[in-house]
Amino acid sequence: MGASRFERFEKGEKPLFVPFITAGDPTSEITVELALSLEKVGADAIELGIPYSDPLADGPVIQRASSRALQAGMTLEKAMKLVSSMREKGLKIPVIIFTYYNLLLQLGEERFFALASENDIDGLLVPDLPFEESGELRQQCQNKGISFISLVAPTTSKERLKQIGHSAKGFLYCISSLGVTGVRRELSSDLDVFLKKAKEYSNVPVLIGFGLSNKEQMQSFNDLCDGFIIGSRIVSKIEELGRELIQLEKRKEALESFEEFVSSLVPSFVYR
Amino acid sequence: MINVYPDTRGRYGMFGGKFVPETVMFALEELERGFHDAMEDPLFIENVSNELIDYSGRPTPITFASHLTERLGGAKIYLKREDLNHTGAHKINNAIGQALLAKRMGKKKIIAETGAGQHGVAAATAAARYGLKCKVFMGEEDIKRQALNVFRMKLLGAEVIPVTSGTGTLKDATNEAIRQWVGSVDDTFYLIGSVVGPHPYPYIVREFQSIIGKEAKQQFKQLNHGKLPDAIIACVGGGSNAIGMFSPFIEEDKVKLIGVEAAGKGLDTEEHAATMAKGTLGVIHGSITYLLQTEDGQIQEPYSISAGLDYPGVGPEHAYLKHSGRAEYVSITDDEALEALSILCTDEGIICAIESAHAIAQAIKEAKAMSVDQSILVCLSGRGDKDVHTLFEREEFHDGSK
Numbered sequence: 001m002g003a004s005r006f007e008r009f010e011k012g013e014k015p016l017f018v019p020f021i022t023a024g025d026p027t028s029e030i031t032v033e034l035a036l037s038l039e040k041v042g043a044d045a046i047e048l049g050i051p052y053s054d055p056l057a058d059g060p061v062i063q064r065a066s067s068r069a070l071q072a073g074m075t076l077e078k079a080m081k082l083v084s085s086m087r088e089k090g091l092k093i094p095v096i097i098f099t100y101y102n103l104l105l106q107l108g109e110e111r112f113f114a115l116a117s118e119n120d121i122d123g124l125l126v127p128d129l130p131f132e133e134s135g136e137l138r139q140q141c142q143n144k145g146i147s148f149i150s151l152v153a154p155t156t157s158k159e160r161l162k163q164i165g166h167s168a169k170g171f172l173y174c175i176s177s178l179g180v181t182g183v184r185r186e187l188s189s190d191l192d193v194f195l196k197k198a199k200e201y202s203n204v205p206v207l208i209g210f211g212l213s214n215k216e217q218m219q220s221f222n223d224l225c226d227g228f229i230i231g232s233r234i235v236s237k238i239e240e241l242g243r244e245l246i247q248l249e250k251r252k253e254a255l256e257s258f259e260e261f262v263s264s265l266v267p268s269f270v271y272r
Numbered sequence: 273m274i275n276v277y278p279d280t281r282g283r284y285g286m287f288g289g290k291f292v293p294e295t296v297m298f299a300l301e302e303l304e305r306g307f308h309d310a311m312e313d314p315l316f317i318e319n320v321s322n323e324l325i326d327y328s329g330r331p332t333p334i335t336f337a338s339h340l341t342e343r344l345g346g347a348k349i350y351l352k353r354e355d356l357n358h359t360g361a362h363k364i365n366n367a368i369g370q371a372l373l374a375k376r377m378g379k380k381k382i383i384a385e386t387g388a389g390q391h392g393v394a395a396a397t398a399a400a401r402y403g404l405k406c407k408v409f410m411g412e413e414d415i416k417r418q419a420l421n422v423f424r425m426k427l428l429g430a431e432v433i434p435v436t437s438g439t440g441t442l443k444d445a446t447n448e449a450i451r452q453w454v455g456s457v458d459d460t461f462y463l464i465g466s467v468v469g470p471h472p473y474p475y476i477v478r479e480f481q482s483i484i485g486k487e488a489k490q491q492f493k494q495l496n497h498g499k500l501p502d503a504i505i506a507c508v509g510g511g512s513n514a515i516g517m518f519s520p521f522i523e524e525d526k527v528k529l530i531g532v533e534a535a536g537k538g539l540d541t542e543e544h545a546a547t548m549a550k551g552t553l554g555v556i557h558g559s560i561t562y563l564l565q566t567e568d569g570q571i572q573e574p575y576s577i578s579a580g581l582d583y584p585g586v587g588p589e590h591a592y593l594k595h596s597g598r599a600e601y602v603s604i605t606d607d608e609a610l611e612a613l614s615i616l617c618t619d620e621g622i623i624c625a626i627e628s629a630h631a632i633a634q635a636i637k638e639a640k641a642m643s644v645d646q647s648i649l650v651c652l653s654g655r656g657d658k659d660v661h662t663l664f665e666r667e668e669f670h671d672g673s674k
Contacts (some may be wrong), residue, residue: 053438053570054447054556057293063437076569101291104554106569126559128291132281155298155457175295 005094005122006147007169008046010205015151015218016171016227017266018207019234020098023067024074026083026242033237035086037259042266045170047125047229048083050076050099057127061232064239076103080115087120096149096170096272109137111145123170126147127238133162143251149173154194165201172183173201173229177211195224218266232263237261277592284469285595288588290470290622291591293557296450297398299457304472306377311479311590319425323368324483327401328358330365331487334495334649339619339637347502347642349635350495351652352488354513355624361654362484362513363394367463369480370484380403380457384463385449387414388579389421390658392466396430398463406430409449411440418579421658439573444583446557457584464508469587470558474515474587481660484651489520492649503528503638506651507630508601509545509581524599530638531590532630534576537602545574547586548594548601559598562594577606577662578626580654604630610666612636613656625654626662 051069141148147170209229244254279285341591354362386392389431392408399406438444453462469472506514508531536544551562563585564572576582593599612633
C-alpha cells in the first residue's frame with residue numbers, strides 16, 4: 001500500500017534525497033533502469049515527471065526532456081504503468097507522479113486513482129494546482145492513501161505557509177528560488193528564514209528543490225531542512241547520455257556513469 | 273446576474289481560476305491588489321481616460337456601412353471603428369491601461385507575449401509613452417513570419433526575445449513570459465494581451481477593453497433614437513475585443529451576442545482555431561476553459577490565416593457566456609473571411625484586419641436573414657495594413673482572378 005512507504009520517510013543519519021526524472025526520456029525502458037539506478041545510489045523517493053506540451057513551471061532542461069518523452073509517445077497512463085515495471089524489478093522507494101493538472105483532468109481522477117492503486121504509486125504532485133484549488137484532490141488522495149505533495153515558495157505568505165504546511169503529506173516541497181526549475185549558481189540569502197518558517201509549520205519532512213546543483217549548496221542547507229530534490233541537473237545528465245543509454249551495448253556503461261554522476265552531485269553524507 | 277463575475281476565486285461559473293505554480297501566486301495576489309486599488313482611485317481612472325482620448329484618439333466612431341447594407345438588403349450594418357485607434361487596433365486600449373497600472377504599482381519594466389506582433393507593438397508603444405522598459409516574448413516561428421512587426425517593436429525601443437520552446441508560437445511565448453515574470457516580479461509587470469491567463473488577467477483586460485462597448489452603446493443609441501442593436505458581432509481569438517464589446521450589453525437580454533472564431537481551412541480539417549466548436553474543457557495558461565488538445569491533454573497548435581485568432585484556448589468568460597447560453601459562437605473559414613474583407617474594401621473603402629473580416633463575414637450571413645428594420649453592430653477590431661502582404665500573396669486579390 002502506497003502510504004506506508006512514506007511512513008518511514010524522515011530524516012535519519014542523512015538528509016533525504018529525492019531526484020526527478022521525466023518518464024519516457026529517452027524511452028520507457030530506460031526510465032525504469034534510471035529509477036533503479038537512482039535507488040541504488042541512495043534516492044529515498046523518486047519524482048516521476050509526466051511530459052507536457054506546456055510545462056509552465058519548468059526551465060529549458062526539463063522542457064527539452066518533456067519534448068523528447070512526448071515524441072517517444074509517453075502519456076500519464078503509460079507513465080503510471082511504468083511504476084509497476086519498476087516494482088517488478090525490485091524498486092522499493094516511494095514514487096511520486098509529477099503531472100501538470102490538465103493531463104490529470106483529461107485522464108480523469110477516477111482513472112488516475114485506479115491506476116495509482118494498480119501500479120503501486122505513492123504520491124502525487126501537481127505543480128500548477130495551488131492550495132486554493134486543490135482541496136478536493138487532496139481529500140481524495142487522503143482517502144486513497146496517496147500522499148499529495150504540496151509546494152511553498154519564499155514568496156508564499158505566512159498565512160498560506162501555515163495552511164499548506166499543516167495539510168502537507170509525504171513531504172513539504174520548498175521552492176528555493178523564484179522562476180522556473182533549472183540550475184542556479186546562487187541561491188537567495190533569505191532562504192534560511194523561509195526554511196525555518198516552513199519547518200515550524202510542517203508536520204512532514206521539509207525538502208528543498210528548484211535550482212539546486214551542487215554539494216556546497218546542499219551542505220549549507222543541511223541543518224535547515226530534511227532533504228533535497230534535484231531535477232534539472234540529473235535530467236541534463238540523462239540528455240547528455242541519451243545516445244549511449246539507447247544503444248543496448250553501451251547502456252550498462254552509461255548507467256554506471258549516470259550513477260557515478262548522481263553520487264558526485266549529492267554530499268557524501270547522503271550515502272548509506 | 274452575469275456581470276458580478278468573476279467571483280472571489282476568479283471563476284466565471286466553472287471557468288477561469290488560478291491554475292499556476294506556487295511561485296506565481298504571490299505575483300497574482302500583488303497584481304489583484306494593485307488593480308483593485310487603482311480602480312478605486314479617481315485620478316488613475318481619469319489618467320487612463322485622458323490617455324485614451326489624447327493619445328489613442330478615442331472615442332472611435334460608429335460607421336453605418338450603407339453600401340454593404342444595401343447590397344445585402346437585410347439588417348443595417350454598423351461598424352465600431354477600433355481600427356481608428358492609435359496603432360490600428362483595439363489592443364492599445366488594454367496596453368495603455370495595464371502600462372499605467374504597472375507605473376502606479378511602481379514597476380520599471382514590462383514584459384509581454386505576442387503572436388503576430390500586434391499586442392507586442394501595442395505594449396512597446398505604451399512602454400515608450402510611459403517610460404517603461406519593454407521586453408516582448410515572441411515565438412521564433414512567428415518572428416520569421418512577422419518580420420515587419422518585429423522591426424516596429426524595435427523601432428519603439430522594445431527588445432524582442434525569441435522563444436524556441438514548444439512549437440515556437442503564441443502559446444509558448446505566453447508560457448515564457450509567465451516564467452520570466454515570476455523570476456522578476458519585484459520590478460516587472462506582465463502586460464498580457466487578451467482576456468486569457470490566470471485570474472485577475474481576464475478581468476483586468478475586460479475592464480480596460482470595455483470602453484469599446486460603453487462607447488458603442490451610447491453612440492448607437494444616439495444614432496438610433498435610443499434603440500439598441502439587435503445583434504452584436506465580434507471576432508474571438510483569446511477574445512478581448514469581443515469581451516470589450518459584449519460586456520456592457522450582457523445585461524441587455526434582447527441584444528444577441530455572437531462571437532466568431534476562425535474555422536481556418538474548415539472545421540472538418542485539422543487546421544482551424546475553433547476552440548468553442550471543437551475544443552474540450554481543460555487548463556491553458558492558468559485558466560479552466562475550452563481548448564484544442566489531444567485526448568491525453570497535450571495542447572494542440574491551432575491554425576488560421578489570421579494570426580490574431582490562432583490561439584488554442586479562449587478567454588474563460590467567453591467559455592462561460594457560451595455555457596450559459598448568453599452568447600453564441602460560430603466560425604468562419606479563411607476563404608469566407610477574405611471574401612468579406614474584399615467586399616468591405618470595395619463597398620465601404622475600409623481595408624480591415626483579417627481577424628475583423630471574420631466578424632464581417634458573419635454579419636453578412638446574419639444580415640441577409642434579418643429584416644430591414646433590424647440592425648447589427650460589428651466590432652471592427654483592427655485595420656488591415658498588417659495583412660496586406662498576406663492578401664498580396666492570394667490570387668483572388670489580383671486582377672482578373674475574380
